[in-house]
Amino acid sequence: MQTQRDREIVAWLGHLGAAGAEHVMRRFGMGRSWAYARLNALVADGLLTQRALLHRQPSLYVASADGLRWCGLEYLGVQRISPGGFEHAWQVATVAAQPMKPGWTLRSERDVRFRENQTQTLIASAPVGSDGHGRQILHRPDLALISPTGGVFALEVELSLKGARRLGTICLGYARAKHLDQVVYLATPQAARAVERAVDLVRAHDRITVLPLRDLAELAAVVGHTGG
Numbered sequence: 001m002q003t004q005r006d007r008e009i010v011a012w013l014g015h016l017g018a019a020g021a022e023h024v025m026r027r028f029g030m031g032r033s034w035a036y037a038r039l040n041a042l043v044a045d046g047l048l049t050q051r052a053l054l055h056r057q058p059s060l061y062v063a064s065a066d067g068l069r070w071c072g073l074e075y076l077g078v079q080r081i082s083p084g085g086f087e088h089a090w091q092v093a094t095v096a097a098q099p100m101k102p103g104w105t106l107r108s109e110r111d112v113r114f115r116e117n118q119t120q121t122l123i124a125s126a127p128v129g130s131d132g133h134g135r136q137i138l139h140r141p142d143l144a145l146i147s148p149t150g151g152v153f154a155l156e157v158e159l160s161l162k163g164a165r166r167l168g169t170i171c172l173g174y175a176r177a178k179h180l181d182q183v184v185y186l187a188t189p190q191a192a193r194a195v196e197r198a199v200d201l202v203r204a205h206d207r208i209t210v211l212p213l214r215d216l217a218e219l220a221a222v223v224g225h226t227g228g
Contacts, residue, residue, distance in 0.1 A: 002045065005028065006047075009024055010042060010047050010068075011073065012028075014067060014068050014071055014073040015073065017079035017108055017109075018060040018093065019096070019097065020058045020059065020060055021035055021039055022058070022097075023094065023096070026098070047066055048061050048064060049062045049063075053082070053086045054083055060081060060086065060089060076111070091186075092157050095142075105145070106144070109141065122177070124152050126180070128172075128173040139174075142156055143157075147181075151181040153182050153223050154183045154184070156187075157187075157213070158187035158191040162191075164198070167194055171195070175202050175204035183208045185208065186212070186219065192211075192212065195208075195210050196210050
């Protein structure tokens with residue numbers, strides 16, 4: 001029999017896209033044995049799908065179509081993840097699993113995409129150009145953190161190098177996105193240097209902060225200070 005906590009787990013995975021057992025443990029304050037027991041039961045009931053994408057790497061769990069319907073999230077669609085996307089999905093889930101301050105809301109890229117499409121209003125995305133037909137090209141962050149007062153903080157997990165021109169375009173879009181309070185990049189050392197060069201180029205130091213990938217304590221400090 002499923003519990004309310006089971007529904008919360010499936011809904012969290014449905015919103016986020018994918019996460020591992022350790023992320024569920026962290027997010028819901030569960031012990032290892034209990035977390036695995038619940039995840040295995042949800043997989044057996046067809047509400048979650050377990051994806052082992054890479055050899056000797058942990059599995060990722062994804063809400064199935066039935067799981068999404070159970071939580072009223074069928075509009076998001078089942079998340080598709082390739083082996084090449086494993087590390088990025090894992091690191092995004094690591095950020096998303098951190099405890100949040102009361103009143104703060106975390107939105108995933110897929111949440112932001114749906115809400116922006118529904119409302120035709122930018123929430124956390126940055127315009128980065130036009131498609132030639134008058135339609136904006138948008139860059140959406142991996143996560144968006146929304147404060148109790150409505151302030152929006154775009155969070156990016158940057159693991160690999162982007163082309164200098166593309167990264168500069170994204171940073172310029174973020175610098176001009178006045179609906180965002182702050183943009184924070186959590187990046188590997190090599191990627192961080194590239195982002196910092198792009199930030200220098202567009203003179204966006206007051207808008208974009210670059211942090212080491214696993215410096216989640218500093219992330220909390222930056223967002224807390226900026227958001228009051």
